[in-house]
Amino acid sequence: MTRRICMKISKLLLGASLALGLSMAAQAAQVEVLHWWTSGGEARSVAELKKMLEAKGHEWKDFAVAGGGGESAMTVLKSRVVSGNPPAAAQIKGPSIQEWGDEGVLADLDSVANAEGWDKLLPGVVADVMKYQGKYVAVPVNVHRVNWLWANPAVFKKAGATVPTTWDEFFVAADKIKAAGMTAVAHGGQPWQDATMFESVVLGVGGADFYKKAFVELDPKVLNSATMIKALKTFHKIKGYTDAGSPGRDWNLATAMVINGEAGMQFMGDWAKGEFTAAGKVPGIDYICIAAPDTEGDFTFNIDSFVMFDLDDKELQKGQNDLASIILSPAFQEIFNLNKGSIPVRLNMPMDKFDGCAKLSAIDFVNTAETNTLVPSMAHGMSTFPATQGAIYDTITEFYNSDSMTAETAAKKLVKAVAAAK
Template sequence: MKNIPIRTLAAAAALAACGLAQAGEVEVLHWWTSGGEAKAAAALKATMQAKGHTWKDFAVAGGGGDSAMTVLKSRVVSGNAPAAAQIKGPALQEWAAEGVLANIDDVAKAENWDAVLPKAVADVMKYKGNYIAAPVNVHRVNWLWANPAAFKKAGAKVPTTWDEFFVAAEALKKAGIIPVAHGGQNWQDFTTFESVALGVGGTEFYRKALVQLDPATLNSPTMEKVLTTFKRVKGYTDKNAPGRDWNLATAMVIKGEAGMQLMGDWAKGEFVAAGKVPGKDFVCAPAPGTAQAFTFNIDSFAMFKLKNAENTKAQKALAAAIMSPDFQEVFNLNKGSIPVRLGMNMDKFDDCAKQSAKDFVATSKNGGLVPSIAHGMAVAPAIEGAIKDVVSQYWNSDKMSAKDAMTRIAAAAKAQ
């Protein structure tokens, strides 16, 4: 795919040749097709149309973006890339290395992105020091969701450490409540695993093991403790967990059938949609032992090289619009995430979002802001997939020891 010439859509090119194109067209590939997400995408479309540009929606539903990436690859290979595409984490670097992404430093400088983005986030959006993507939002992954009525019935308190977690789980079990709502899918297993790794090992351990893939840390006694703790969580899930979707697990907590769930802040949307109020009907708390840390999952739009000058102008306007305070507010109120810009007014956001924003700012200063490995932010996709498979095999096996899992994870970390 290296240095593939990009040609714009024939229709737009024809208009430009005739001198009729007063403004550009932005074709945007994304997979925001569910209710809140679709509203958020519509807000961006309206912003672009207000600037006089034409928005061409290129929505590909399903597979958490897997289907969209397949379509995108074929478009880029044929020299017909969209203006922007929803790509995130290390995958941005992989696309940039192919020479197909545009440098948008001029927009970033004009809009002062280096000052309004935490360095840990800005670094993900750059390739060789140049911005090639615009971040849209921040999801916090290391959340624990709890049903206070279930906890009251069990005489338990919402845990802040892993020791407290197992005490609470035992009390919920005795009260006839499923302690932990879980969906046995590999990404859900991995989401739980990274929260355990962060809570048991701490930020420095997490960074060395799951971001830098340091062999000594992956084979350390701390990693063995992480794996043992992780497997212990499984004993408090129910027998129907395998294959369950995450939102159905959240519904168990909403109904009080289960006491708690370890899941990112997209779970909040399910509680709110069910008419539940944060702090009253449900509790959002950092996963045990992770109050001083924040695992981030950031959606972003990569900007592709275009030949048509008007379309390039429209593309730059899109990048600026994505990072504007107005759009950051509207989009994130709809999506359940928080703005990626620092210093935003959070008055319209709920208590969980306010807590998330406060912790986002604090961890961006104290070094506790780390990328989520489970959600494509920390390592190359091939390595992420290999480690994820080992973690699920260990979760589902009665025969694999923590030491065996550790050896396999260290081997998977070398996968290319």
């Protein structure tokens, strides 16, 4: 073989090698993901999601925006979309998905959803939130139950009280704890915490159908009904069992009061469990998780989800589909929710590795999906648009902090506030 032929072969091999490299580079989509999971178990879960996506041959580009419970992230996202440079995926939840759908910027995920049978994997009420005009545009990550009551059994024992399952039992127990010199209810006086407690009261007093008419349908007759007035009175009565340090307190500090035996109970979603776990507490022994009074057969849900933006790049589209598939996969559902303290959104997932509170939540999630008592959380942006949610927040917090406003007046204000926000 001559020197010239050898050189030609070398050039051909080099060219083929470069072409192969360029081809492989073209196939590796850089999937930019906007989220606000930046601490603790959330950050560990994001790392797992990145690892799983990269195993599919794609590149993960992290677009983390911390702070504000997602408000800061949404501000940044809007500017990116307006400038015509959206990320491949973004963490968006609840009715906001519909708002983005109206803008015509979301990708259709039906090819993945149909191939993997999402309609059978998800409760109908959850699937509906993830769809725009009948097509999947978002994929759910997890389920937080909001209507929990957290209790310290040592406080109850000291007070000679029983953990309540009804509102009548609740006030009996609260009186005993208060008489024993302890705070009955640990609460953080912030609008979202007021709303979290209030929606559990409404659910317990009125039931799931009433709740849906009030906070999903926003029926003015229901918002200003005898049942709503009763719920408002019950809600305001709870204030008498909180402590003087309640106004402005962060939720985790309220949870710490229950953990440390300073308070008997707290109304909060299952993210509170992370505080008990971090403190080395064991469910069923050191603390009790139970549905809020009179809501045992109901479930208010808060769900994190991701939308994909409509992009022209075919490899990016494949990356988006793969990301959606991974998020709803049994492996990621288990890893993420063990870290987050929530439960898998897939129905009938194995729960062997989860604690007692999560197992109870999963059972109730399945049962309430079947009985149509699985309802979206108003307080956590799942049932209404942000403007309406804010109007309810303002009215509820004003009433809760007033010693002169009547429940009847608050109900009328609620109707006006919701109407003005539409």
